[in-house]
Amino acid sequence: MSESPSILVAGAGLAGLVAATELHEAGVSVRVWEARDRVGGRCWSPAVGPNDVRLDLGASWHWEAHERVRTLAERLGIERVRQHEPGVAVQEWARDDPVDHFEWPEAPPPSWRLVGGAQALHERLAAALPDAALRLRHRLRALQRAGGQVQATAQTPEGPQDASVDAVVLALPPRLAAHALQFDPALPDALASALRDTTTWMSPSAKAAVVYDRPFWREQGLAGRVRSAVGPVHDWHDAVTPDGHAALVGFMHPPGPDSPTPSDPGTRDAALVRQLVHCFGEAADSPIGIATADWRHDTATTPPTGPKPGPHTPPDPAPVLRRAQWEGRLHVAAAETAADHPGYLDGAIEAGRRAASALT
Template sequence: MKACRVAVVGAGLAGLYAARALHASGIDVMVLEARDRLGGRILTTDELGRPAEDGFDLGPSWYWPQMQPAMETLISELGLPSFAQNSEGDVIFERMSREKPQRYRPTLQEQQSLRLSGGTGSAVHALAKEIPADRILLDSTVTAMALSDGGVNLTVKRSQKSADLRAERVVAALPPRLLEANVTFSPGQDVQTAVRWRDTATWMAPHAKFFAVYDEPFWLTAGLSGTAQSMVGPLVEIHDATSASGKAALFGFLGIGADQRVTLGEEVLKQACLAQLSRLFGADALKPRAVLLKDWAADPLTATAADRVGGGHPLPGSAQWVSGAWKDRLILAGSETSPSESGYLAGAVIAAGRAVADILSIMECK
């Protein structure tokens, strides 16, 4: 049986942040990731949907440095360049299908949202570089955890085979709802704990994002910012998604529920989104070089059946995410468990930082 001092389940922003900090502190750590890639809900791709180091963020893309100092500090530590989300130009509002969309001059934003040059995936890659490659295992799904003398035995499925890993402590850097649905615990979690995990909404899980990639940002020439809001749909919120390297794109959040998206089908949705962009931004919108549609509700490593409705940011709660027999062996560090900015990128950093502090405190006392 392989062994480590701390096993980190999940190689998203929270998991990699925690693993990097623990490794830097001299703690033997192993990262287990069910996907065949790093990042979790962070997914930066090229126009064909392939993971890329300079592309479009199909998952989270913004952070607000003044409101989210934890994220700003991390970006500074990693030395990653950023740029402001474009807000120059008019905003479009579409109120009713029988009315022509209206243009408005936007009000000055007090808090400017920033994006990372190359995409949010650049933070993932920068963190991973500071963790030994042999301590990160992809295609490794944790299916069970069992308490034993002095630690936790994890059952890990890899290439249709199961193996065991023993750790003194486990950092679960994934949404509580996903943890409750997919991992069997022995002994089982307290009822109240399991209910809390199950009732905590997973941010982004119900959502879908649509991208249209163009040769030129034609909306800027027309004096438009690329920002639009619509009560008609299918996209309810649209923004300029042009990369720092100049790859022109628009993206929007779909306002259609997960079940209805399945019924309509991907091609119908894509054509409906392009038709809407044409209404809002003109005929040039009908001539993309590529389109992308990422439905997070269809991703089993992000969403459960309970995530197909809703979609608001989870509400911060008490820090007591684990109780009973597991209290001293399991620490939750997904963004949803953060005491502030839960669901956001900053929430992942805060939650992971808290988990690392707890582990270091415990291990220093031994």
């Protein structure tokens, strides 16, 4: 390493921004290239409805064991809200049959959301980096080892952009890295196949958020929780904000590369409202905002070949993913590489910290 190493982090998700923050705090000059026009990666909390309620269309919850999320949120001054569970839940078996009700919670482990949405973590981390450090709409395409340096090339709206850096942290989903990046020299077979074979947690899913002017389900003693065998959402949750904005957020269809979700927004929104009216009655007929995200077709999460088919379980990362390559100049640091809670927000923080500490 030179005396003032310059490190490129590819990806402004949680792993990348944690790595960049720790490198910057250690006095290392760091640059972040992010493919999208926003930070957050699989955490996306757009403002929905006329009151701009920020709702999670990507990651939302953390649990007791996810200590890294709790302490990072605390450090960044982001409040947590306990997931609302009590009340009666709805079971929808078929579109034309009356719904059933059951007592909720059965015994769910306590979980928390972040006030302002999970993307608030990224926004606060990015805001504390030097202005020039973060480059949006920079999609890394190629890495070439050249002497003691790594040549990186990004695709940007202004054309290709090159940088020569001491080391690179790849903080994008491993499977996407295997499909989208060119490596010269080629990566060792064991790493290349581990990248290809690692599932990207939750990439086969889609989410919907619906905002109302009041939480009518709570007024009826309902938990806001729905389990559905028919969809379009198979699992609705209460997402009322601490300042009282009423919202429901849910996962569309059981996760799977091909499970049907209407792509036309009008048809999709109508199907969501129809389902909510079936589950909660006419009070659900007039939402004031609807938003959806389909991660299966998101090219900054999922390669064009689609999500890796397989069981809906968090990844079990091969240890080779945590081993630096190119004599310490190339590190992989997505949530999927973590030893602890791989695939989760907590794993993303662990992975980002591991890469940063190897480079300082």
